Amino acid sequence: MSDQQSSAAPATSLGNHYDAFFAAATKSCILIHLLWLVLFWALGVMPMAIYNFVSTCFFAWSLQFLLGKHNRTWALLVHMEVRLHMVLASIMVGWDTGFHYYFFLLIFVCFMNPMYGRGMRIFLAVSDVVIYLLLTQYALRPWYTVDPLYTELLNIHNILIVTITITILSSVFRKRITETIGDLEMAANTDPLTGLLNRRSMFARLEREHARYQSGAASYCVLLCDIDDFKMFNDLYGHDCGDYVLRECAQAIRGLVRTGDSVSRWGGEEFLILLPATDPEEAFHIAERIRSRIQHTVHTFQGAELRITLTFGLSSCPPSVSVSDCINQADNALMQGKQEGKNCVVSQLL
Numbered sequence: 001m002s003d004q005q006s007s008a009a010p011a012t013s014l015g016n017h018y019d020a021f022f023a024a025a026t027k028s029c030i031l032i033h034l035l036w037l038v039l040f041w042a043l044g045v046m047p048m049a050i051y052n053f054v055s056t057c058f059f060a061w062s063l064q065f066l067l068g069k070h071n072r073t074w075a076l077l078v079h080m081e082v083r084l085h086m087v088l089a090s091i092m093v094g095w096d097t098g099f100h101y102y103f104f105l106l107i108f109v110c111f112m113n114p115m116y117g118r119g120m121r122i123f124l125a126v127s128d129v130v131i132y133l134l135l136t137q138y139a140l141r142p143w144y145t146v147d148p149l150y151t152e153l154l155n156i157h158n159i160l161i162v163t164i165t166i167t168i169l170s171s172v173f174r175k176r177i178t179e180t181i182g183d184l185e186m187a188a189n190t191d192p193l194t195g196l197l198n199r200r201s202m203f204a205r206l207e208r209e210h211a212r213y214q215s216g217a218a219s220y221c222v223l224l225c226d227i228d229d230f231k232m233f234n235d236l237y238g239h240d241c242g243d244y245v246l247r248e249c250a251q252a253i254r255g256l257v258r259t260g261d262s263v264s265r266w267g268g269e270e271f272l273i274l275l276p277a278t279d280p281e282e283a284f285h286i287a288e289r290i291r292s293r294i295q296h297t298v299h300t301f302q303g304a305e306l307r308i309t310l311t312f313g314l315s316s317c318p319p320s321v322s323v324s325d326c327i328n329q330a331d332n333a334l335m336q337g338k339q340e341g342k343n344c345v346v347s348q349l350l
Contacts, residue, residue: 021172022066022071022074023063023066025078026059026062026063026066026074026078029055029059029078030056030059030060032161033052033055033056033059034052034056036048036052037049037052037053037056039154040052043093043144043146043150044144045092045093045144045146047088047092048088048089048092048093051085051088052085055081055085058077058081059078059081062074062077062078065077071115072115072116075109075113075115075116076120079106079109079110079124082102082105082106083102083106083128083131085099085102086099086100086102086103086106086135087131087135090135090139091135091138091139091142091143092142092143092144093142093143093144093146093151093154094139094140094141094142094146094151095136095139095140095142096151096152096155097146097151097154097155097158098154098155098156098157098158098159099154099158100132100135100136100139101158101159101162102158102162103128103131103132103135104162104166105162105165105166106124106128107125107128107129108166108169109169110124110125110128111125112169112170112173113173114173114176188200188201189201191264191265193243193246193247193265194246194247194250194265195250196250196254196263196264196265196271197262197263197264197265198264198265199264199265199266199267199272201264202262202264202266202272202274203323205262205274206222206274206323206326206327207323209274209276210319210322210323210326212276213319214319217277218276218277218278219277219278219279219316220274220275220276220277220278220316221275221278221279221280221282221283221314221315221316222272222273222274222275222314222315222316222326222327222329222330223272223273223275223283223286223287223312223313223314223330224266224270224271224272224273224312224313224315224327224330224331224333224334225253225270225271225272225273225287225290225291225310225311225312225313225334226269226270226271226310226311226334226338227245227246227249227269227270227308227309227310228308228309228310228311228338228342228343229342230242230245230268230269233245233306237301237302237304241301241302241306242269244299244301245269245299245301245306245308246265246269248294248299248308249271249294249308249310250263250265250271252290252293252294252297253271253273253290256286256289256290256293257273257275257286257290258275258286260276260277261273261274261275261276261286262274272327272330273286273287279316280314280316280347280349283314283316283347284314284345284347287312287314287345288345290310290312291309291310291312291343291344291345294308294309294310295307295308295309295310295343309342309343310343311334311337311338311342311343311344311345311346312333312334312337312344312345312346313329313330313331313332313333313334313335313336313337313346313347313348314330314333314345314346314347314348315327315329315330315333315347315348315349316347316349317329317349329348329349330348332348333346333347333348334346336348
């Protein structure tokens with residue numbers, strides 16, 4: 001199997017991972033608010049005890065948005081709830097309890113959450129800043145007096161929650177960014193129909209292999225193959241059949257080359273195979289194995305049996321020859337094979 005198989009596989013959807021994370025975050029919020037409910041009840045701050053009971057019910061109810069895949073709505077609702085909790089708790093029990101620290105969490109999420117558009121980020125951030133500045137004035141004289149020990153414990157508790165939450169979110173967002181970059185790189189390097197390397201990516205590999213060869217590494221070979229009479233499949237059965245033929249050939253070639261070999265869709269119905277550390281004789285046998293397997297495999301499309309054959313051009317060039325010349329040599333061999341009746345392997349060596 002070729003070493004581009006990882007890029008051939010379709011990109012894995014990240015949605016399930018984030019749905020699970022949001023669900024876990026919601027359950028964590030429920031537990032935290034239950035803890036605050038008990039704590040505020042014990043401290044005699046009944047408005048906050050009632051509010052945390054309502055918040056607990058709210059988070060349990062918000063799970064339906066996750067089940068319905070409305071993650072952006074869920075995030076906005078949670079943002080508003082955290083903002084309101086920060087305001088009420090700071091006014092009720094004072095600035096020193098540390099509930100204002102959630103402002104920094106809100107700002108962090110504002111700019112890191114990929115579900116928010118630019119306008120929404122600006123609106124949330126500006127409104128959070130305005131509320132925070134107002135809070136610095138109205139939270140100086142708390143409505144309830146809390147024992148200094150409990151004030152300090154609440155302060156430490158809130159510092160820990162904000163710090164841990166930002167750390168976890170940083171890890172999640174970083175993972176998302178890394179995976180998105182990986183998906184973009186995969187899309188840039190692979191052919192979307194067959195999952196093989198595309199022409200640009202293969203040419204870069206050819207240049208690297210040629211540079212190794214010029215530095216004293218073993219020689220390499222290039223196989224350029226073309227699906228015989230490909231236009232006939234499109235004309236008789238439609239372009240869906242042509243796509244089917246391309247995928248079948250790509251899968252067969254991928255399964256018949258060696259580990260370390262690279263396969264690409266070179267253009268149209270052409271495939272290019274890079275065989276590192278391979279002499280022409282071995283390359284010829286590899287091409288023959290692929291050609292024979294595809295020829296003798298029964299391919300069926302919508303009830304119609306298709307006869308698929310490939311013509312191969314093989315080239316192996318000295319270090320002084322450029323990659324483009326080596327590819328052109330394989331292309332000349334391919335054209336010769338077409339003229340000689342197709343469904344064959346022709347080699348031209350420089």
